[in-house]
Amino acid sequence: MSITINHLTHIYNPGTAFEKKALDDVNLQIETGEFIGLIGHTGSGKSTLIQHLNGLILPTQGEILLDGENIHKDKMRLKEVRRRVGLAFQYPEYQLFEMTVYRDVAFGPTNMKLPADQIHENVISALQTVGLGEEVYEQSPFELSGGQKRRAAIAGVLAMNPEILILDEPTAGLDPKGRDEILDAIQNLHEKRKITVILVSHSMEDVARLAERIIVMHRGKVAMTGTPKEIFPRVEELEQMGLAAPQISYVFHQLQERGYDLPADVFTTEEAKEVLLQFLKQVKK
Numbered sequence: 001m002s003i004t005i006n007h008l009t010h011i012y013n014p015g016t017a018f019e020k021k022a023l024d025d026v027n028l029q030i031e032t033g034e035f036i037g038l039i040g041h042t043g044s045g046k047s048t049l050i051q052h053l054n055g056l057i058l059p060t061q062g063e064i065l066l067d068g069e070n071i072h073k074d075k076m077r078l079k080e081v082r083r084r085v086g087l088a089f090q091y092p093e094y095q096l097f098e099m100t101v102y103r104d105v106a107f108g109p110t111n112m113k114l115p116a117d118q119i120h121e122n123v124i125s126a127l128q129t130v131g132l133g134e135e136v137y138e139q140s141p142f143e144l145s146g147g148q149k150r151r152a153a154i155a156g157v158l159a160m161n162p163e164i165l166i167l168d169e170p171t172a173g174l175d176p177k178g179r180d181e182i183l184d185a186i187q188n189l190h191e192k193r194k195i196t197v198i199l200v201s202h203s204m205e206d207v208a209r210l211a212e213r214i215i216v217m218h219r220g221k222v223a224m225t226g227t228p229k230e231i232f233p234r235v236e237e238l239e240q241m242g243l244a245a246p247q248i249s250y251v252f253h254q255l256q257e258r259g260y261d262l263p264a265d266v267f268t269t270e271e272a273k274e275v276l277l278q279f280l281k282q283v284k285k
Contacts, residue, residue, distance in 0.1 A: 001067050001084060001163040001196060003030040003053060008062035010048050022048040024220040032085065032163075033095040035190050036198045037211030037228075041242035044217040046200050050166050052197070054085035083112065086162030090169040092153035098112070101132065101152050104141050108160040110188070119159075126158035129192060132187040147178025151185055158189070166198040171206060179206075204246040208232065210269035216241070229265045248272050 010023040023045050030036055040046045048240050052064055055071050063070050071081045096103035105126055109119045127137070132153040135143065150170065157165065158279045170186065171179040187210055190197050201207050207214060207228070214231045216224040216233045218241045224231055232245040246267045255262050262279060266272050
């Protein structure tokens with residue numbers, strides 16, 4: 001499912017002393033199956049943008065099209081839009097409430113009035129996708145670790161079989177183990193289900209590791225869009241917007257300044273490992 005955003009503007013509290021333009025003539029195209037990293041300083045418009053994508057708020061101007069159809073054309077279809085575009089808010093585990101993990105993940109598809117066998121299939125598939133095994137199905141979600149709670153909450157969104165998944169700061173507040181669990185689950189989800197993923201994150205490392213394309217928001221506008229190797233070398237521009245490149249790129253920049261012949265477009269630890277091992281092999285020759 002593709003997303004087309006045409007001249008999207010959103011103004012909070014129009015005509016009052018508190019009027020604020022959160023989005024200003026945003027135009028974007030997101031293709032089916034893309035993995036998008038959405039970044040921007042606090043107040044850049046990221047949260048407002050993602051809430052528009054599944055119809056939670058109405059545009060002041062402009063339109064959002066899913067596969068060419070305006071999501072607000074028929075208000076009766078907004079429920080279907082929200083099923084097709086799954087949105088996991090920051091700290092989604094705060095929305096866990098059922099007695100067991102299984103029942104919590106089943107809540108969405110049950111509300112959709114799916115047949116019992118289809119609900120069961122969706123629940124098991126969603127839990128397996130996020131890496132939660134049978135041992136937790138009948139546990140209370142409140143007995144899980146932080147990372148497991150986050151994965152269970154995301155599974156609740158996946159159980160409705162969305163075609164687009166939006167994740168708002170999915171690793172916020174987690175310890176390193178929990179962060180790795182979530183990121184691995186997201187990567188596995190994208191590879192396995194081939195759905196469109198939009199990852200909102202303040203972690204440039206997470207975005208560099210996972211995203212195929214980055215959208216940079218600044219003051220309600222799209223400031224940049226491109227691959228990580230196109231965006232992250234523009235360090236000065238990013239810093240002017242209150243952002244930064246991944247930390248590993250600063251390390252390589254310092255190594256270059258000290259005379260080491262190393263590439264500038266290294267942004268992940270995996271890339272850094274390969275480049276440094278190759279470099280050391282050449283030095284030893």
